């Protein structure tokens with residue numbers, strides 16, 4: 267396979283998404299070696315290489331077909347999508363799937379002591395943000411005119427510096443807002459990491475790898491919460507016990523040697539299994555209950 271038919275994936279170089287993104291590829295089977303400059307990782311066992319860049323550059327690299335795939339927050343994806351659209355760029359990169367990390371929200375925050383009674387309070391005010399396109403859409407959708415002050419960082423100090431009345435910034439725990447004497451008023455976008463893919467049609471063998479990686483990522487995300495339960499159950503209690511198994515569709519029922527009134531039940535549970543569930547199963551008559559982690563899954 268020649269170099270050009272290798273998949274190129276853009277990941278954040280150093281930040282909140284870096285470890286989870288690389289870990290995801292490793293869980294999908296990737297074994298890699300790092301380039302000398304640390305800017306790339308080369309897949310040793312699959313035709314996939316990783317390019318490390320700033321997260322803000324990921325949508326551009328995918329849009330320009332420099333990379334086939336990228337992992338980046340929905341906040342950045344949405345901001346870039348709106349910016350590209352405004353410039354009349356078409357077709358746009360595609361969003362393949364959302365991932366279970368990088369969760370945060372883009373919210374309007376208000377300085378302590380300042381009155382805020384919902385969106386109309388923004389009318390005619392200055393709002394500092396690094397997400398001008400998302401904020402503009404929000405204001406437009408709510409029919410409110412306000413001044414957007416676009417900053418490249420340190421948005422939370424803008425009100426104190428007298429540069430803005432409100433801010434619109436990412437929040438996860440909320441402690442940064444509190445430390446800066448701000449409170450979270452309205453959420454305008456829920457975000458988490460996602461995979462995007464090039465708008466340009468890719469050749470068949472690359473497409474095949476994109477498909478395989480999507481299936482594997484799906485599997486990796488599902489197994490995180492999944493458990494395999496095995497137990498013995500009285501036949502008479504089977505219906506009750508099946509109902510207690512969290513998130514499992516149709517369990518396998520296996521006869522037990524030497525007894526006809528008990529069976530073994532095996533089930534994949536798509537949700538975490540807590541002690542309370544085991545206690546309920548036991549009360550319902552189950553015995554020899556085993557809960558095992560699921561390592562890999564392919565639907």
Ligand code: PRT
Pocket residue numbers: 278279280281282283319320321322338339340341342368369370435436437438439440441442443457458459
């Ligand atoms: O250098 P580069 O440009 O690549 O990195 P960056 O500094 O732009 O991004 P980085 O690593 O901070 O975040 C990357 C992505 O992680 C974001 O685009 C989001 O999709 C996601 N993410 C998840 C977050 C947060 N949680 C988050 N809390 N991004 C930023 N924050 C900020 C928040 O704005 C606040 O200032 O972290 C601070 C702490 O948040 P609290 O609420 O927990 O105090």
Ligand code: ZN
Pocket residue numbers: 320321322
């Ligand atoms: Zn960034």
